[in-house]
Structures are given as C-alpha cells and as structure tokens.
Amino acid sequence: MRYQIVLTGVGGQGTIFLVKLLARCALNKGIDFIGTETHGMAQKGGTVISYLKIGDFKAPLVGEGQADLLLGLYPTETLRFLHYLKPEGYIVTNIEDGFPEINGFNVFTVKASELAVKGEVNPKSLNVFILGYALKVIENFPFSKEEVEKAIVELNPRFADVNIEALNKGYGVVM
Amino acid sequence: MKRTLLGNEAIAWGLLYAKVDVMAAYPGTPSSEILETYQKLVRQKNLPAYVEWSTNEKVAFETAYAAAITGKRAACGMKMVGLNVASDALMSSAYIGNKGGFLIISADDPGFYSSQTEQDSRYFAKFARIPALDPSSPEDAFRLAVIGVNLSEKFEIPVILRPVLRVCHGRQIVDIPDFEFEGREGKFERNIERWAAVPRNPRLKQGYELLEKLQRIAQFNYDEFLKPQVEKLRGGKLLIIASGTSYSYVLEVLEDTGLKADVLKIDMPTPLPSEKLSDLISSYEEVIVFEETYPLVEEQIRHLGNVRGKLTGDVFQIDEVTHDRVADTLLKRGHISRNIYVGKEYEGEVPPRVPALCPGCPHRTVFYGMKKVFGNKAIYPSDIGCYTLGLNQKAVDTVLCMGASVGLSCGFSKSDTEKPIVATIGDSTFLHAGIPPLIDAVANRHKFVLVIMDNSTVAMTGLQPTPERIGNVSIPKIVEGCGVKPLILDYDGTIKTTVEFFKKVKEIYEKANGPVVAIVNEFCTFDKEKVKLPGKFAKVDQDKCTGCGHCINDFGCPAFEWNDEGKVEVNPYFCVGCGVCLSDLCPFDAFVEDVR
Numbered sequence: 001m002r003y004q005i006v007l008t009g010v011g012g013q014g015t016i017f018l019v020k021l022l023a024r025c026a027l028n029k030g031i032d033f034i035g036t037e038t039h040g041m042a043q044k045g046g047t048v049i050s051y052l053k054i055g056d057f058k059a060p061l062v063g064e065g066q067a068d069l070l071l072g073l074y075p076t077e078t079l080r081f082l083h084y085l086k087p088e089g090y091i092v093t094n095i096e097d098g099f100p101e102i103n104g105f106n107v108f109t110v111k112a113s114e115l116a117v118k119g120e121v122n123p124k125s126l127n128v129f130i131l132g133y134a135l136k137v138i139e140n141f142p143f144s145k146e147e148v149e150k151a152i153v154e155l156n157p158r159f160a161d162v163n164i165e166a167l168n169k170g171y172g173v174v175m
Numbered sequence: 176m177k178r179t180l181l182g183n184e185a186i187a188w189g190l191l192y193a194k195v196d197v198m199a200a201y202p203g204t205p206s207s208e209i210l211e212t213y214q215k216l217v218r219q220k221n222l223p224a225y226v227e228w229s230t231n232e233k234v235a236f237e238t239a240y241a242a243a244i245t246g247k248r249a250a251c252g253m254k255m256v257g258l259n260v261a262s263d264a265l266m267s268s269a270y271i272g273n274k275g276g277f278l279i280i281s282a283d284d285p286g287f288y289s290s291q292t293e294q295d296s297r298y299f300a301k302f303a304r305i306p307a308l309d310p311s312s313p314e315d316a317f318r319l320a321v322i323g324v325n326l327s328e329k330f331e332i333p334v335i336l337r338p339v340l341r342v343c344h345g346r347q348i349v350d351i352p353d354f355e356f357e358g359r360e361g362k363f364e365r366n367i368e369r370w371a372a373v374p375r376n377p378r379l380k381q382g383y384e385l386l387e388k389l390q391r392i393a394q395f396n397y398d399e400f401l402k403p404q405v406e407k408l409r410g411g412k413l414l415i416i417a418s419g420t421s422y423s424y425v426l427e428v429l430e431d432t433g434l435k436a437d438v439l440k441i442d443m444p445t446p447l448p449s450e451k452l453s454d455l456i457s458s459y460e461e462v463i464v465f466e467e468t469y470p471l472v473e474e475q476i477r478h479l480g481n482v483r484g485k486l487t488g489d490v491f492q493i494d495e496v497t498h499d500r501v502a503d504t505l506l507k508r509g510h511i512s513r514n515i516y517v518g519k520e521y522e523g524e525v526p527p528r529v530p531a532l533c534p535g536c537p538h539r540t541v542f543y544g545m546k547k548v549f550g551n552k553a554i555y556p557s558d559i560g561c562y563t564l565g566l567n568q569k570a571v572d573t574v575l576c577m578g579a580s581v582g583l584s585c586g587f588s589k590s591d592t593e594k595p596i597v598a599t600i601g602d603s604t605f606l607h608a609g610i611p612p613l614i615d616a617v618a619n620r621h622k623f624v625l626v627i628m629d630n631s632t633v634a635m636t637g638l639q640p641t642p643e644r645i646g647n648v649s650i651p652k653i654v655e656g657c658g659v660k661p662l663i664l665d666y667d668g669t670i671k672t673t674v675e676f677f678k679k680v681k682e683i684y685e686k687a688n689g690p691v692v693a694i695v696n697e698f699c700t701f702d703k704e705k706v707k708l709p710g711k712f713a714k715v716d717q718d719k720c721t722g723c724g725h726c727i728n729d730f731g732c733p734a735f736e737w738n739d740e741g742k743v744e745v746n747p748y749f750c751v752g753c754g755v756c757l758s759d760l761c762p763f764d765a766f767v768e769d770v771r
C-alpha cells in the first residue's frame with residue numbers, strides 16, 4: 001500500500017483536520033503515515049498545502065509528479081499545485097463557476113463553496129464534504145467510508161455528527 | 176503506544192520521556208507547538224513540571240538554564256531568529272555548563288516559509304562549541320530529544336536540537352514507549368568559581384575544559400551514532416552523507432530510482448570526529464553531502480576525499496531539500512539517467528494569492544486610517560507579526576527583526592528630518608524587544624509616532640497568551656513609565672473613528688519634540704474571547720462601482736475581487752461580516768449590506 005495525496009486550499013478551510021483524519025485512519029489500519037502541513041501565517045485566504053503519504057515512506061514532502069491524488073478545497077489552489085500529480089492521477093476539487101479542461105488526469109469537480117454559502121453544507125465541514133466526494137469517485141482509495149467515519153468520531157466526538165453528515169453528503173453527490 | 180504526532184508534539188513527548196520538568200519558550204513558527212503540547216500534557220496528566228511562555232527567547236533561555244543549574248532537567252524552545260536574541264546567554268552558558276540536562280530547541284525554516292532569514296542553528300552550536308542534533312523526521316525528533324537531554328546531563332553542556340520546518344510540522348505515526356514521569360527538586364549550590372566565573376583566569380580555565388569536553392563528545396558521536404553505521408557500509412563507488420531531513424529524502428530517492436549507494440546518517444553534525452571518518456571517505460570514488468541549510472558537515476570533511484556538496488556547487492545552496500533537488504545532484508554527477516520528479520504545470524494563468532491580513536482583521540482598518548492621515552510621504556517602519564502584511568496597503572516600509580520598528584525610527588528621525596515617521600508594532604513584539612528603543616527615543620528625543628497595535632495575543636503563531644493576558648501587565652503603564660503618555664483608541668470597527676483618532680495623533684505629533692505613542696486596542700479574528708464582528712456582510716452595487724480600485728489598493732480585504740467587467744465584487748465565501756467596508760471606504764458608496 002503506497003498512496004500519496006497533495007491537499008490544497010486556502011487558510012481557514014480545515015486542511016489540517018483532514019491530514020489528522022487520514023493519519024488516524026492509517027494508524028487504525030496499521031499502515032505507516034508521514035506528511036507535512038502548513039501552520040503559522042494563519043491568515044485566512046492564504047494558500048495552504050499539505051502532503052500526505054500513506055504507506056512505507058520516509059520523507060514528508062511529496063515529490064513533483066508523484067501524487068496519486070490532488071484534493072482541492074479551493075479551485076485556484078488546485079490549479080496552482082497541479083505539478084505534484086502523476087500522469088492519470090486523480091483531481092477531486094471544489095470549484096466556483098467553471099473549471100478549465102485538463103487533460104491527462106481523472107478530474108472530478110463539485111461546487112462546494114456555493115453549497116456552503118447557501119447553507120446546504122456546513123462551511124466548517126466543507127473539507128470533510130470534499131473528502132466524502134473523493135471517497136465516492138476514486139478507485140483504490142486507501143480507506144473506506146466506514147473507516148473514515150470511525151476516525152472522525154475518534155478525532156473530534158463533539159462535531160462528529162456534523163462532519164459525518166457532510167461526509168455522506170459529499171459521498172452522495174450525483175455526478 | 177502509537178500516535179499520529181506532529182514533529183513538535185513528538186519533541187514535547189520526548190522532553191517528558193526524558194523527565195524534563197521545566198520548559199520555557201517564546202512562540203515562533205515553526206516551533207510554537209512544542210511548548211503548547213508540553214503544557215497540554217503537563218496539565219492533562221497533572222505532572223509536577225513548570226512551564227511558561229516567556230517575554231522573549233533570552234528570558235526563556237535563562238529561565239530554563241537556571242533550572243538546569245539547580246540540577247533540574249530543562250528545555251527552552253524558539254525559532255532560529257529567537258536564538259539570535261538568546262545568543263548572549265547561549266555563548267556564555269557553553270563555558271559554564273549545567274548540572275541537569277539542558278536542551279535548547281531551535282527550529283529552522285529552510286525555504287523562508289515564515290521567517291526573515293534562513294540561517295542554520297547548527298552553526299550556532301559550532302560557534303558556541305556545544306553539540307547539535309539534527310533530526311530527520313518526527314519519529315527521529317522524539318529519539319534525539321531524549322538523547323539530547325541525557326547527553327547534556329552526561330557532559331554538563333547545553334545541547335541544541337535543531338528540527339527544521341518539515342520535522343516540526345511533519346506528521347508521522349510515532350511509537351511512544353510507556354514511561355513514568357518524575358520531577359526533581361532543584362538545589363542551587365553556591366559555586367562562585369563556576370556560576371560566576373569572571374575574566375580572565377576562571378573563564379580561560381572553563382575555555383580549556385570546554386575544548387576537552389568537545390573532544391569527548393566527538394568520540395561519543397563516533398561511538399554512538401557513526402560506528403554502528405560505518406560497520407555496515409558495503410563500500411563501493413558512491414557514499415551519500417546526509418544530515419537531518421536530507422537523510423529521509425535520500426532514502427526515498429534511492430528507492431524510487433533504484434540507485435545503489437551507501438548512506439551515512441549524521442545525527443550530530445557538530446562536533447564531528449572528522450579524522451575518524453578519513454579512511455571511510457577516502458575509500459569511495461565519490462562522496463556527496465546533503466544537508467540543510469549551510470554546508471556544516473561538508474566543511475568538516477571536504478579535505479578527506481572526493482567530497483561533493485554545496486561548496487563544490489553540486490548541491491542546492493539555499494531553500495529546503497526536496498526529492499527534485501536530491502535527484503538533480505545525482506543526475507548531474509552521472510549517478511542516475513533521469514530526474515523523475517517532474518510534473519505537469521497548469522498551462523493557464525492562476526491568479527497570485529499573496530499573503531494578506533484576514534478578512535475582518537482590525538489591523539487593516541488601522542493601517543487604512545493611519546495612511547489616510549499621514550499620507551504617502553511618511554516613512555512607515557514596521558515589525559514582525561501579522562501586521563507586517565500592512566505592506567499590501569503600502570503602510571509598511573521596513574521589516575528588519577523583532578523590535579526594529581522602534582530602533583529604526585530612532586535612526587530615521589535623525590537621518591531624514593523631512594518626513595514624518597509612523598512606526599507600527601504589535602503588543603507581543605513591543606514587550607519582546609520594543610521597550611529599550613522606546614526608552615532610547617525618550618532619552619534622546621527621537622521624534623516619531625509609534626502605533627502599538629494591541630490585540631493582546633501572539634496572533635501570527637497561533638494565539639499564544641501574552642503578559643497582558645496572563646499577568647495583567649499593562650502596556651499603557653509601561654509606555655508611561657518610559658516617559659510618554661500614550662493616546663488610546665478602542666477599535667470600534669469603523670473607518671471614521673479610526674481616521675479621527677489618527678488626526679488627533681497627528682496634531683500632537685506636530686507639536687512634539689520626542690516620541691508620540693498611540694495604542695489601539697484591537698482583537699484578532701481568531702480570538703474567540705475578544706473577537707467582535709457585527710455580522711454585517713457586504714456586496715458591491717455594480718451600478719455604483721466605477722472600478723477605480725481604491726478599495727482593493729488601499730484597503731484590500733481578501734474578499735474583494737475584480738470581475739470580468741472591471742468592477743469589484745465581494746466573494747461571499749470569504750466575507751466574515753465585519754462591516755468595515757460599508758462606510759467611508761468607497762468614494763462612490765458602492766458597498767452595501769448583503770443581508771444573509
């Protein structure tokens with residue numbers, strides 16, 4: 001099992017929570033995990049990028065052209081870090097109005113910010129919503145929805161209901 | 176038990192595992208979570224340990240060092256520029272040494288992610304003639320934190336642990352063995368010869384002792400860290416020597432490319448027993464050294480064989496280590512035939528996203544009001560903190576180091592007497608290093624305005640508490656004690672009040688013949704205790720917006736965006752409802768409330 005994810009977004013979108021969540025899934029499953037995340041420069045709206053490596057890895061950063069999945073919480077940041085993705089890798093991203101045609105990758109988009117502004121998705125759980133969507137569309141994702149749900153409960157029981165709801169909403173997005 | 180830990184968390188666990196019962200730190204990215212975690216664990220488990228956020232790194236150093244003098248085990252934490260501040264104490268403590276273990280954790284930031292310099296704390300260790308440990312991963316940081324404390328106690332010498340950003344903010348599954356924590360009773364034993372050694376003879380004696388200690392530590396380095404590895408090396412064409420995180424990248428690149436080479440990990444880059452490595456190094460056709468950030472290891476072994484690194488121009492000389500940079504060296508030296516670490520960039524244009532103050536941050540309104548009143552001609556020295564980003568509003572002209580807004584203003588006031596000088600500094604930075612230059616300004620009649628933007632928190636590094644919050648320290652009283660009666664504004668979220676306040680400040684400044692201090696009581700939007708956002712969201716009336724750009728250029732809330740018609744829009748996803756832009760910003764009154 002070797003799976004590399006680059007997770008991008010803007011400050012305040014809760015990328016670190018997703019890193020913790022997937023690290024927890026790995027721990028539960030007895031798989032190794034290493035990654036690195038953006039802290040500090042806390043300013044909301046700034047570029048945020050995290051690297052997650054599930055399986056037998058040593059170094060925290062993902063090498064360019066190596067990621068299996070580019071998970072994007074904000075469209076401009078998804079495009080900005082495209083070069084981390086390997087050929088035929090997956091892009092699963094939040095978009096606003098449109099998203100350019102990108103060849104050579106498996107692209108899945110969802111208008112999550114809009115749902116958040118409308119109140120259909122809790123804005124604080126937009127991160128988990130996108131993950132739910134990714135779980136649905138990606139083949140060979142290292143963890144199942146049930147495994148992620150379990151980790152959500154373990155990590156933050158207080159907000160578990162909201163997050164699991166968002167995860168399932170994302171999972172249920174009709175393509 | 177296995178846990179998923181941030182490197183900084185792993186270090187905190189290491190300190191407790193090594194029975195460190197005193198820790199002091201000053202926050203600074205990427206080091207801040209070390210003390211935060213240590214404090215959290217001490218509270219959760221109700222451990223007999225003392226922990227504090229200190230006013231600056233020198234105070235943190237001295238607080239922890241004193242504990243180590245009394246025989247307790249102690250640690251202090253900081254980012255590398257903080258070590259500059261603590262260096263006076265560091266240099267001297269190296270001669271004097273300690274009784275209980277004393278670990279100095281100085282987190283480096285190769286790649287300038289959130290620092291004004293890249294410097295390499297390992298050089299401070301070499302400079303002070305003390306050992307440095309360079310962890311390669313969060314797991315390794317746990318191990319070396321424990322070793323560091325024990326090593327320090329064994330040789331009675333301060334030890335520097337130097338994790339880089341990718342270790343501090345790396346996350347990994349780390350196995351923390353079960354342990355019992357116990358503290359120690361501190362006992363200061365008078366020893367004037369040692370603790371109060373003066374020049375020349377007592378210090379000279381300590382100097383000789385230090386040199387002799389270093390010899391023994393270099394031997395320890397060989398026995399503990401190097402020899403077990405050297406015995407297993409197979410010999411051959413290529414030896415890669417790697418210190419810190421570089422080691423992890425080298426292992427991955429070798430695995431990805433299938434290149435066979437021997438690898439020697441350096442845990443303690445100084446003191447290095449170079450002569451002992453002589454036979455080894457000369458037995459390889461080529462030796463490549465990877466390390467962050469300066470060539471410390473390379474300098475010590477380059478004369479021993481065909482050693483390639485930063486000094487020979489074969490290895491990156493600045494910025495952090497990546498797979499790509501390691502592979503690039505191996506490719507150029509002919510060890511691999513292709514650099515596989517290339518991806519496909521997006522071919523279109525991605526709008527740049529420059530760091531900006533948060534939407535709703537009071538700093539933005541204060542900069543706007545200040546600039547409006549003092550104009551373009553003024554010089555705006557500033558300091559280290561979120562408010563450095565006032566540069567987007569052209570309300571920040573200089574950034575040097577902690578406290579320098581005040582010191583530079585002293586100098587500007589005498590060197591360019593034509594221009595008004597309006598300096599900005601945050602509360603924590605003021606208390607850290609802004610007070611001595613303010614005293615200087617009073618004593619020597621340096622005329623400038625100092626705006627203290629007080630949100631009573633260290634916002635930039637994640638809301639660490641300040642002396643105001645934990646100990647009722649009063650900035651207005653400090654300023655008054657320095658000899659200036661400050662003008663005070665309680666930020667009310669309107670441009671109007673802010674501008675009026677600065678008009679008053681300007682009047683007083685014009686008549687002054689020394690420093691004028693203005694304190695603005697603000698809040699950080701992340702600060703749940705203090706934040707005041709009225710929930711007045713904004714949108715732009717497209718008929719009224721002329722596209723003049725005033726709001727974006729001079730105010731610049733990140734929610735403002737240009738649209739295809741050349742007009743401004745508010746991105747509702749980013750608007751936090753501070754309501755500031757609704758009045759006195761747009762010359763055409765185009766901002767209107769967006770009732771949600």
Ligand code: SF4
Pocket residue numbers: 042043044531532533535536537538561562630634635698699700701
């Ligand atoms: S973190 Fe706080 S102080 Fe810093 S820019 Fe954001 S709101 Fe302002």
Ligand code: SF4
Pocket residue numbers: 534535711712713732733734735745749750751752753754755756757
């Ligand atoms: S109200 Fe205006 S200034 Fe405040 S966050 Fe919204 S757009 Fe920005």
